[in-house]
Amino acid sequence: MNFDDTPQEAAFRAEARKWVEANAPKEYEAELSQASLGRITLKKGDMVEVGKAWQKKKADAGWACLSWPKEYGGRGATPIEKVIWQQEEGVYGKLTQPFQIGEGMCGPTVMAFGNEDDKRRRLPKLASGEEIWCQLFSEPAGGSDVAGLRTRAERDGDDWIVNGQKIWTSGAHYADWGLLITRTDPNVPKHKGLTMFFLDMKSKGVEVKPIKQANGMQEFNEVYFTDVRIPDSQRLGNVGDGWNVSLTTLMNERMSIGSRLATGFPEIFAFCSELMTDDGLAIDDSAVRSKLADWAVKSSGLKYTAYRSLSALSRGERPGPENSIGKLVAGTMVQDIAAFAMDLQGAAGVITDPAAADAAGRFQAMWLGSPGMRIAGGTDEILRNIIAERVLGLPGDIRVDKDVPFNKIPTKGR
């Protein structure tokens, strides 16, 4: 049992470190280091533009989309090499945020189901950050129940005509291409009538509207489709096979281990270490210690759980199911930590003005944003279902709409 690299891994790490050291945009290092949770804004530049420049530089030197084949703009690297790269890229990895959905979900789906021409045309530009992709799955009527989606695609000669609405689409306002799942047959049960496409987000009839969230920020969009034409050549997989295609997309999402989840623990530990109360430092209070210790072991447990998965990757094996706990644990932790930090601040905990609030208002911002963490990318409840069914082998829920034609499923509660 050790934390050491193999000789090959060490050589790869040294090469990556040397390149990052020589090429990273150091002028943003401080700002990127401080940003821990939520969307990052840069004072001296536009996040997407700075990100694109960094991604292009990486792609030119062979450090973009590392696990992809070289002919599609990648490096053909092993999974463990990809993780080592992420460790060495460090804070600059935060600049890759606009490209992560493309690299982790859209790209692999196009790679698995697209035709060779499209793969060679689109994927290298995705890898180099010249073209940004978004994923158009969720709908107002299909959140956790993705297969309940209602956006229609109807055949018209060599094209499809799309009408409907998507929601919670990250980056739709700057995306060039989108991965779109639609309903092509409402007369069959819901999982059977879906078809996947990709489309140019500049197509006529596509309208993107930002969503103002409960915390006042705008990180997601609604996307409306009005008679949008998509050539049949941009269909991914067979007609009616969209659900299976989407599983490939989501499977790739779950395989990404390297990304470190924010828990809020370093922030609350630092805050309690410095906060002076009438009875002395907060961290000397036994009730505070008990809470800190609980979060410390959860945070450490997540870290070493990821290390176990990395060990499997390092041996060339598939990681076990242990990594499925990450977001479930981290989401609640962030919310609880933020609430506790504000409790320690007493009446002043209500202040959000960065100039006047404790810790520049970071816990208030964390608290306002934290409900989203427990919902986006699978709610806590869906994640528990996944653990129960796929890890522990418990039976699936009884699905009352399973064998019912989609257009016969009730749409109103009462």
Add this chain to the structure above:
Amino acid sequence: MNFEFSDDQKQLRDQARRFLAEKCPPKTVRAVLEGKEAYDKALWKGLAEMGFLGVAIPEEFGGTGAGHLELCVIAEEMGRALAPVPFSSTVYLAAEALMLAGSDAQKQKWLPKIASGEAIGTLALFEGTGNPSAKAVKLTAANGVLNGVKKPVADGAIADFAIVAARTGTSGRETDIALYLVDLKGGGVEAKTLTNLDPSRNQAELTFKDCKAEPLGAASEGWSILSRVLDRAAVLLAFEQVGGADRALEMGRDYALDRIAFGRPIGSFQAVKHILADMYVAATLARSNCYYGAWALSTNAGELPEAAATARISATQAFQHCAKQNIQVHGGMGFTWEFDCHLYYRRSNALALSLGSLSYWEDQLIERMRKKNAA
């Protein structure tokens, strides 16, 4: 990165699991729990024959010399099986104290007997209510003679020898505390079994009256040795707790698959699934933290104090949570004497309270993290 047990260690785990499945089924645990004997002597002998008692004891002292990672593997299996034997007292506490601080003669005398199953050892630290603290040690040592009362002492009524924490001065410093080795069969000690939460393990009160004892380690270093022993034992006990947590989770999962109510397996209800998913989360976090502890223990890393507290807290939480929720998943049957759920429930709390309780280790962890950050 290789943050995983080796293939040899996994084979050892399989071997231990098979051995315990055969020699330590629930009815063996129940025999001790119901007072038929103080511990399972046949199992103890079998563990010695398998080499499990001496897995971390060097060959020159009668062990197999395999190491502490191997001991972690065995500990997890002992926890899974709720083995009703004085394994933790003898192996994690007494043997570790001897290996850390014993003289060559003391090691020669006791370690081979531990490995062969001839001697049961324990640590006599607590004197009533409270967590590990130098101030709480009142039992006195003067001229190699001990006077005072220790309780609870795990496996105290069945042990052959004990490592005893004793007060040698009144300066108020930790250096007042020294460790002594006492042959419990040599007179001067009276042992009284105390009924306890988990009768599958012995708890006793030991009364020392002008009891002859020999020093273990330097007189002024007693507390510092003891702290190191507790850290090492915390990692090993955490593996037992993770073994117990995993087994309780499996029991709950299996029952949820078999039990039908409202015309369907209860495991198909989300309310039940979510209980089991949360048990899995707790057990997984604890296992990962235990691996960190195992790494620190086996390499004598500077991180051991922090890693030990982390593993201990996480494993205590996981075993208590899983044992408690396993009963809930079982419903009424889980609250019967007949079902095994209460064996895990009892053991989960008995282990949580030994070696210092959860609040003690929480305090220790934050103190240790602060020191590291300050340094």
